[in-house]
Amino acid sequence: MNILITGSRGQLGSELQKIQKMQHREGWLLMDLPELDITDARAVEVVCRERQIGVIVNCAAYTAVDKAEGDVDAAFRVNRDGAAALASVAKVTDVPLLHVSTDYVFDGSSNRPYREDDPAIPCGVYGQSKWEGEEAIRSSGCSHLIVRTSWLYSAHGQNFVKTMLRLGRERESISVVFDQTGTPTWAADLAGAIVSMLDRCDPARHYADTFHYSNEGVCSWYDFAREIMDAAGLSCRVLPIESYEYPTPVTRPPYSVLNKRKIKDAWGLEIPYWRESLLKMLREAGGSS
Numbered sequence: 018m019n020i021l022i023t024g025s026r027g028q029l030g031s032e033l034q035k036i037q038k039m040q041h042r043e044g045w046l047l048m049d050l051p052e053l054d055i056t057d058a059r060a061v062e063v064v065c066r067e068r069q070i071g072v073i074v075n076c077a078a079y080t081a082v083d084k085a086e087g088d089v090d091a092a093f094r095v096n097r098d099g100a101a102a103l104a105s106v107a108k109v110t111d112v113p114l115l116h117v118s119t120d121y122v123f124d125g126s127s128n129r130p131y132r133e134d135d136p137a138i139p140c141g142v143y144g145q146s147k148w149e150g151e152e153a154i155r156s157s158g159c160s161h162l163i164v165r166t167s168w169l170y171s172a173h174g175q176n177f178v179k180t181m182l183r184l185g186r187e188r189e190s191i192s193v194v195f196d197q198t199g200t201p202t203w204a205a206d207l208a209g210a211i212v213s214m215l216d217r218c219d220p221a222r223h224y225a226d227t228f229h230y231s232n233e234g235v236c237s238w239y240d241f242a243r244e245i246m247d248a249a250g251l252s253c254r255v256l257p258i259e260s261y262e263y264p265t266p267v268t269r270p271p272y273s274v275l276n277k278r279k280i281k282d283a284w285g286l287e288i289p290y291w292r293e294s295l296l297k298m299l300r301e302a303g304g305s306s
C-alpha cells in the first residue's frame with residue numbers, strides 16, 4: 018500500500034523515515050514544506066492520485082505553542098485548515114487519514130488520565146487550532162484515525178530533552194516546574210505505533226476514531242529533567258519550582274496524562290515505559306554516559 022507522510026522532516030516524520038529505511042518499506046512517499054504544503058488541497062490531491070496513495074499520515078503541524086499566541090493565523094492555517102484540506106482529499110480519493118493531535122485539547126484540570134471522549138477545553142491558540150483541525154476531520158466524513166500524543170521528543174528537532182542536555186552542559190543548576198504532570202513520548206515509539214496501526218488497518222473499512230498515545234508512566238517536568246541529567250551523566254542540579262515562577266505566554270495544562278487503554282486494546286500495542294525510552298533515545302543520540 019502506498020502511504021503519503023506529510024510533515025516528514027519534523028520529529029515524528031523523521032522517525033517514520035528511519036523506520037522506512039531500516040525496514041526497507043516500499044511505496045512510502047515522505048513530503049514536507051516546500052515540496053508539499055498540506056493547506057494546498059489541490060496539490061495534495063494531485064500527489065495522491067498520481068502516486069496512488071492508499072493512506073495519508075499527517076505529521077505536519079504548527080507546533081510552536083507560545084509563538085502561536087502572536088501568530089494566530091499561521092497556527093490555524095496549518096493546524097485547522099491544513100487538517101481540513103487533507104480530510105477533503107482523503108474523502109474524495111476514498112483513503113483513510115491518520116492524523117496526529119495533542120494533549121493541549123484538554124485544559125489539564127482532570128485528576129485522572131484523560132480518555133478520548135473527555136470534553137475538550139483547548140489550551141491556547143495551539144490547542145484550539147489543533148482541536149478545530151480534529152473537528153474538521155470528523156465533520157468531513159472521511160475515514161480517519163486521530164492519535165493524540167503528549168510531550169514529544171526525539172534526537173531530531175527542538176524539544177525538552179535536547180534543551181535539558183544543552184543547559185545541563187552549560188549550567189551548574191537549572192529550575193524546572195514540578196507542578197505540571199504528564200507523560201513524555203519518544204517520537205520513535207509513536208512512529209512504531211503508527212506503523213503497527215497502518216499494518217493492521219483495512220483501507221476498505223471506514224474508520225472514525227480517536228486514540229491516545231504516549232509512553233507509559235507519569236512524571237513532572239522536574240522528574241523528567243532529573244532523569245535526563247542522571248542518564249546523560251550531567252552534574253547540573255535540577256531545582257523544583259512552581260509554574261508561577263516560570264511564566265509562559267500559554268498556561269500549560271497542569272495535568273495532561275493520557276489514558277492509553279483504547280489504543281492498546283484496539284491495535285494490540287505494547288507501550289514502553291517513559292524512562293526506558295528516554296535511555297534508548299539518549300543511547301542512540303550518543304548522549305548517555
Ligand SMILES: NC(=O)c1ccc[n+]([C@@H]2O[C@H](COP(=O)([O-])OP(=O)(O)OC[C@H]3O[C@@H](n4cnc5c(N)ncnc54)[C@H](OP(=O)(O)O)[C@@H]3O)[C@@H](O)[C@H]2O)c1
Pocket residue numbers: 023024025026027028029030049050053054055056075076077078079080095099117118119120147165166167168169170174
Ligand atoms: N512536539 C510536541 O511536544 C507535541 C506534543 C503533542 C502533540 N504533538 C503533535 O505531534 C505531531 C508531530 O509533531 P512534531 O513534534 O513532529 O512536529 P514538528 O517537529 O514541528 O514537525 C512538523 C513538520 O510539519 C512541517 N509543516 C509545517 N507547516 C506545514 C505545511 N503547511 N505543510 C506541510 N508541512 C508543514 C514543519 O515544517 P517547518 O519546520 O518548516 O515548519 C515540520 O517539518 C503534530 O501534530 C503535533 O501537533 C506534538
